[in-house]
Amino acid sequence: MTEDADDADAGNTGTESGASAVRRDRFSGGPARDFLSSLAADERIFAADLAVDRAHVVMLAEQGIVGDDEAAEILDALESVADAGHAALPDGEDVHEAIETGVIDRIGPTGGKMHTARSRNDEVATCLRYRLRADLLDAVEATLALREALVETAAEHVDTVMPGYTHLQPAQPTTLGHYLLSYEQAVARDTARLLDAYERVNRSPLGAAAFAGTPFDVDRERVADLLGFDAVVDNSMDAVSARDFLAESTAALATAAVTVSGLAEDLIVFANKGYVDLSDDYASTSSIMPQKKNPDTLELARAVAGDAVGDLTGLLTTLKGLPRAYNRDLQRAHDHTFAVVDDVTAALDVAGGAVATADWNADLLAAEAASGFSTATGVADLLAMAGLPFRTAHEIVAAAAETAAGDTPDLATLDAAAETVIGESLFDHVSESRVHAALDPVESVASRDSVGGPAPAVVADALDSAEAGIDTDARVVDATRTALAEAAETLEAEVAQYA
Numbered sequence: 001m002t003e004d005a006d007d008a009d010a011g012n013t014g015t016e017s018g019a020s021a022v023r024r025d026r027f028s029g030g031p032a033r034d035f036l037s038s039l040a041a042d043e044r045i046f047a048a049d050l051a052v053d054r055a056h057v058v059m060l061a062e063q064g065i066v067g068d069d070e071a072a073e074i075l076d077a078l079e080s081v082a083d084a085g086h087a088a089l090p091d092g093e094d095v096h097e098a099i100e101t102g103v104i105d106r107i108g109p110t111g112g113k114m115h116t117a118r119s120r121n122d123e124v125a126t127c128l129r130y131r132l133r134a135d136l137l138d139a140v141e142a143t144l145a146l147r148e149a150l151v152e153t154a155a156e157h158v159d160t161v162m163p164g165y166t167h168l169q170p171a172q173p174t175t176l177g178h179y180l181l182s183y184e185q186a187v188a189r190d191t192a193r194l195l196d197a198y199e200r201v202n203r204s205p206l207g208a209a210a211f212a213g214t215p216f217d218v219d220r221e222r223v224a225d226l227l228g229f230d231a232v233v234d235n236s237m238d239a240v241s242a243r244d245f246l247a248e249s250t251a252a253l254a255t256a257a258v259t260v261s262g263l264a265e266d267l268i269v270f271a272n273k274g275y276v277d278l279s280d281d282y283a284s285t286s287s288i289m290p291q292k293k294n295p296d297t298l299e300l301a302r303a304v305a306g307d308a309v310g311d312l313t314g315l316l317t318t319l320k321g322l323p324r325a326y327n328r329d330l331q332r333a334h335d336h337t338f339a340v341v342d343d344v345t346a347a348l349d350v351a352g353g354a355v356a357t358a359d360w361n362a363d364l365l366a367a368e369a370a371s372g373f374s375t376a377t378g379v380a381d382l383l384a385m386a387g388l389p390f391r392t393a394h395e396i397v398a399a400a401a402e403t404a405a406g407d408t409p410d411l412a413t414l415d416a417a418a419e420t421v422i423g424e425s426l427f428d429h430v431s432e433s434r435v436h437a438a439l440d441p442v443e444s445v446a447s448r449d450s451v452g453g454p455a456p457a458v459v460a461d462a463l464d465s466a467e468a469g470i471d472t473d474a475r476v477v478d479a480t481r482t483a484l485a486e487a488a489e490t491l492e493a494e495v496a497q498y499a
Contacts, residue, residue, distance in 0.1 A: 042095035044338060046086040048130040049095050051491065052123060053078055055226040056206060057114050058494045063217050066113050072498040074114045077103040096120050096127070117216035118209055121240040121326045125205040128334050129245065130227060134484075135341040136198045136249060140477055142348035143191040143256065144470055147184050149356035151466050154180040158456045158463070161441050162275070162365035163374055170372030173441035176360060177463070178454035183263050184466050190256035191473050197249045198480070204229035205239035211325035212236060226494065228487030241325045243315075246337045250315055253337075253344045254308035260344070260351045261305035264298040267354060271295050275365055279357035282350065298354055301347040308344055311336040369441035373401050373408045378444040379435065386429040388422075396421045411435060 042049075054075060061071035081089070081102045090105065092098035097120070104111035157176035164174035204227060207213075207220035213236040220232045233239035270276045284296045315336040318329055376397050383393035400409040400417035409417075411432055418426035426435065437443040449455035452462070 043086045045127045045131045046095055046099075047082075048127040049099055049123070050078055050082050051227060051488070052126050052130060052206065053099065053114060054495050055223045055491055056118060056123075058226060058491070058498075059219055059223045060113070060116060061498065062222065063219055065116060065216055065218070068498060070110050070113055073107045073110055074103060075495050075498050077106040077111060078114075080106055094120070094124075096123055117214045117218050118206065119211075119240070121210050122205045122208040122236075125208075125240055125242070126227070129201050129203065129205070129229070132245070132249060132334075132337065132341070133198055133201050135338070135345070136194055136201060137477060137481060139253060139256070139341055139345045139348065140191055140194045140198070140473070142345045142352065143187050143194065144474055144477070146260075146348050146352035146355065147187050147191070147466070147470050149352045150180045150184040150187070151463060151470065153355055153358070153360075154178075154184070154459070154466075155463055157360060157362070158459050160360065160362045160365060161369040161445055163368045163371055164454075168269075170368075170374045172377055173369040173374050173445050174454040175445055175456065175459060176362075176365060177456075177459045180355075181459065181462050181466060183259070186259045186262075187256070188466070188469055188473075190252070190259055193252035193255060194249075195473070195476060197245070197252045199230070201245045201249060202228075202230045203233045203245075204231070205233045205242075207232065208236035208239035211240045226487065226491045228484040237325045241322075243319055243330060243333050246334055247312075247315060247319060250308075250312045250337045250340050253340045254305070254312045257305040257308040257340075257344045257347060260347045261302045263351055263355075264295075264302040264347075267298055267358070268295045268302070273368075275361055275368075277359040277361070278354055279359075281357060282354040297350045301350045304343045304347040308340045311340045366441070370408055370439075372406060373404065375408065375439050375441060375444045376401055378438040378447065379414065382430055382434060382438045383426075388429060392422060396426070408439060 057066070057071050057074050057078070060066045061068050066074075078099070081099055084102075086095070088102075089095065089098035090101045092101055100111065100115060103114060154177040157180070160176040161173055162176050162179065163170050164172050164179070204220065204224035206223050206227075207218045224230075224232050233242065267276060267278070271278055278293070278295055278298070280293075282295070282297045283293050285292055285294065315333055318333050318336075322329055380390065380393040380397045383396065384390040388396075396414070396417050399421055400414045403409060403413050403417065411426075414435065415426040418424060418429075438447075445454050446456065449458050452458070
C-alpha cells in the first residue's frame with residue numbers, strides 16, 4: 001500500500017489509457033515502478049479499502065462536498081469493483097490507487113471525486129487499522145480458547161500430584177492443575193495486552209489528509225462512526241505518521257508467542273518423559289522410523305516466537321528515527337505485523353488443541369513427584385515452624401540429602417543429620433508422624449495452601465477465578481464484534497440510500 005503526501009485533497013479528473021489515477025504518465029515506467037508497488041500484498045486490505053471509500057463518499061455527500069448523484073455513481077462503481085475482486089483490479093502502485101482507477105474507468109472523471117478531502121496517507125493508515133483490529137480480535141479469541149483448554153484440563157487434575165522443576169531439576173511437588181493454571185494466568189495477561197492494543201488501534205485517522213488537514217468541511221467523527229472506530233486520532237500529523245499501533249500490537253503478539261513457546265517446550269519435554277501423550281492430530285511419525293511419535297506441531301509453535309521477535313525487531317528498526325510526517329519507509333512496516341498476527345494466532349490455536357486433547361499419565365506423575373528429594377523444602381519448613389532458624393533447618397535437610405545421595409532420606413538419616421548439625425535429635429522438635437507427612441508429596445502439596453499455591457482447595461478457587469476471567473474477556477470480545485457488525489450494517493444502509 002503506497003502512501004503519498006503529495007496527492008492530498010486532489011479531485012482527479014480522469015485517466016488516459018494505461019495511466020493511473022494518481023501518477024498518470026509522468027511516473028508510469030521504469031523498473032522502480034515494480035519496486036514501489038504493493039498491489040499484490042494489498043489484497044489483505046482490499047475489503048478494508050472499499051469500506052473506507054464508501055464511508056468517505058457517504059460523508060462527502062452528507063457534507064455537500066459532492067452531489068448525491070455523484071456519490072451514487074461512485075458507490076455503484078465501488079460495488080462493481082468489489083464484485084470483480086482484487087484480482088481484477090487494474091495495475092497500480094497499490095490497492096488504493098487501483099480501486100480509484102477502477103472507479104474512474106467505470107464512470108469517468110466523476111470517479112476522481114472520491115478522493116476529495118483525503119490523501120492516501122490517511123486512507124492507508126485507516127485501512128491498516130480497520131483490518132488489524134479484526135485480526136487482533138481473532139488473536140484474542142485464540143487466547144481465550146487456549147485458556148479454556150488449560151482450565152478444563154486443570155479442573156480434571158486438581159489432585160494430580162506431579163514433580164515441579166526449576167533449572168529443569170526436580171524442585172518441589174505440585175499438582176498438574178496448579179501447573180496448567182500457571183499458564184492460564186500468563187495467557188490471560190496476553191489477552192489483556194491484545195485488548196489494550198485493540199483500543200489504541202481502533203481510532204480513525206481519516207480526514208487528516210496528507211498530514212496538514214483539509215480545507216473541506218469534513219466530518220471526521222461521522223466517518224469514524226460509519227467504520228466502527230471508537231474515536232478519531234486528533235492531530236492530523238500524528239494521524240498519518242503514527243505506527244506505534246503496529247508496534248504495540250506486534251509486541252503484544254510477540255509476547256503471546258513467547259508464552260506459547262514456553263508451554264510448547266514443556267509439553268515436548270513432558271512427552272519425552274512419558275508424562276503426557278499428545279493426540280495424533282498434534283504429532284507425526286518419522287519418515288524412516290515408524291515407531292516414533294514426534295511433537296511436530298508444538299515444535300513449530302515454539303519456533304513462531306523467534307519469527308515474531310524478529311518481525312518486531314524489524315518493525316521497530318524501520319520506525320526508528322523516521323522524521324515527521326510521512327516517509328515511504330512506512331510501506332514496509334505493516335507487513336511485519338500482519339505476518340506476526342497470522343503466525344501467532346495459528347500457534348495459539350495449535351497449543352489450545354494440543355492441551356485439550358492430550359492424555360496425562362497421572363500414575364507416572366505421582367510416582368515421579370518425590371524424585372530428587374523434592375519434599376526437602378517441606379521438611380525444612382516444618383522444622384522452621386517448630387522454631388528452628390530456617391537456615392539451620394536448611395542445613396540439616398541438606399546434610400541428610402547428601403547422605404541419601406539424591407534419594408529421599410528416611411527418618412533415621414534425617415535424625416542423624418540433626419544430631420550432626422545441632423547436636424539434638426530431630427524429634428526433640430517435631431514428631432515422627434509430622435516428618436513422615438512432610439516427606440509425602442501429596443501431604444506436602446496439601447500443606448501449601450497460601451494464596452496461589454498448589455493445595456487442591458486453593459487450586460479449586462483459582463479455577464473459579466480463571467473461569468470468571470475468561471467469561472469477562474469473552475463478553476468484551478462479543479460486544480466489540482457486535483459493535484463492528486452494527487457499524488457495518490449502518491454503513492450498508494447509508495450506502496443503500498444512494499442506490
